[in-house]
Amino acid sequence: MTAATPTGTPATEQRPTLEANGLAVEFTTRSGAVARALDDVDVSVRPGEILALVGESGSGKTTLARTLIGLERPAAGEVRWDGAGLDYSARGLKELRRRVQMVLQDASSSLNPRHTVYDSVAEGLRLHRLVDRDPEGRSEAELVARALASAGLRPPESLFLRYPHELSGGQRQRVLIAGALALQPELLIADEPVSSLDASIRGEILALLLKLREEMGLGVLVVTHDLGLAWNIADRIAVMYLGRVVESGRTEDVLAAPQHPYTQALLSVVPEIEQLEPVVLTGEIPDPTRIPGGCRFHPRCPALADGSAEAAGVAAACAGSPLPVLPAETVGHQVACHLVAARQDG
Structure with missing residues (x-):
């Protein structure tokens, strides 16, 4: 399948939203040895496209995702956003992290147990002062409700005053996604988004990601060890091993005829x-x-x-x-x- 944005333009014909060229990331161990977590990696994600990074634990998938949003600084290579090199200033990274939102795998530990659903979703709006900048003049409550509804939590107002421990695992994951959607990002990075969920809920969350791509033109980078998940959701796959991409291509090509x-x-x-x-x-x-x-x-x-x-x-x-x-x-x-x-x- 080839992703298309709401305008109908195939994702493969558009300039990458986010790309990495020659990316290398190194860490120094306690013994003083240098660990090369990423080694000369090239990847790109376009608007309305879902790219799956797959591989075992330790292959470099999460390090790559963290580097793409500026949480790690590369030792070599470059991350580019909308054709320009990443701005690592505090202001530049703050704006990047509004436009690129990361959804973590463990909603139970990611959500503050002392915050209501409302406050969890409103947190990003307050940090980036988006209520004051909303072109339609909507209130904070309206923006929170809109984000929850977009994540499939309806009626949204019924969840405003509930706490994470009162929600199911699937609902908690949707609250995390709603918190990301509240900032109206252009790209979602989902790190093992369904690994902690029951099989009956996994399909619902994957269907939600596909719906968001279709309706909002979101690019999605999915980090997963599960090729079955990639088969069901991704347009392209990049298989990583020990810090390098070893195979990549359209999902149907890679998974129907793995080389x-x-x-x-x-x-x-x-x-x-x-x-x-x-x-x-x-x-x-x-x-x-x-x-x-x-x-x-x-x-x-x-x-x-x-x-x-x-x-x-x-x-x-x-x-x-x-x-x-x-x-x-x-x-x-x-x-x-x-x-x-x-x-x-x-």
């Missing part, structure tokens, strides 16, 4: 996908202070373990030759894998 052995392994354990044999990855994602040479996935790669890479004559390259960085293109199925490249050349 990278890592993507194949992740997809093989999705319950909705029955045609793939389950692939059990050995070990864990390596320490980011000691990134393997060559393909960083090679110590865990099933293609090396079963001899496929050796048969294709690329085993040495997998262990020793670096791979190119995948550009942030909106079309085309891209893979960083020596074995895939050898098969394509053959």
Whole structure:
């Protein structure tokens, strides 16, 4: 599927709302070693588009999301918003965080238990003084009610004086989304938005995100380990491993015909996908202070373990030759894998 804004312009034909070029983020551990959490990452999100960042814990997904909204400063590369480099001044970041809202996975810990639903949603309006700037002259209560209704909480006034502990898990997640919508953002970053919810509620929240995209033209960046979720909601997918994007493209291309052995392994354990044999990855994602040479996935790669890479004559390259960085293109199925490249050349 190709996303379109309310004006009907395909998202793939528009300038990115938010993009990263050559992004690198480093942290120094207590021992003094440097951990490279992101390594030369290119991504972009356009208006009305849903991009899913997928991968195991430790792949760099959340670090990338935090860097895109200025919560982490890159050691190299650049984040661009509407074509201009990110302004890291206090004023610049405040304006960015009005236009780009992050919705966290755990509503129970994200919502202040001492704040009513009304105050939780109104907090951003007060911080950014949006009531005074509202072009229609609406009151704070009207803006709060509008945000709650947009998040599927109706009648909104019935929730004004309720506290988080009085709500269901799905309602709490919708309150978080309402707090973001109150600021009328242009992009939502949803970090594991349904991981803590029951299966019966997950579909409702995903349907809400799709509805917001269609009605408001919102771009959405979804951070998830769940390829099944990405299958149901995303226009494009970027698969991350150890700080790099290793496969990207349109959702139907990546998930219907996964090329990278890592993507194949992740997809093989999705319950909705029955045609793939389950692939059990050995070990864990390596320490980011000691990134393997060559393909960083090679110590865990099933293609090396079963001899496929050796048969294709690329085993040495997998262990020793670096791979190119995948550009942030909106079309085309891209893979960083020596074995895939050898098969394509053959």
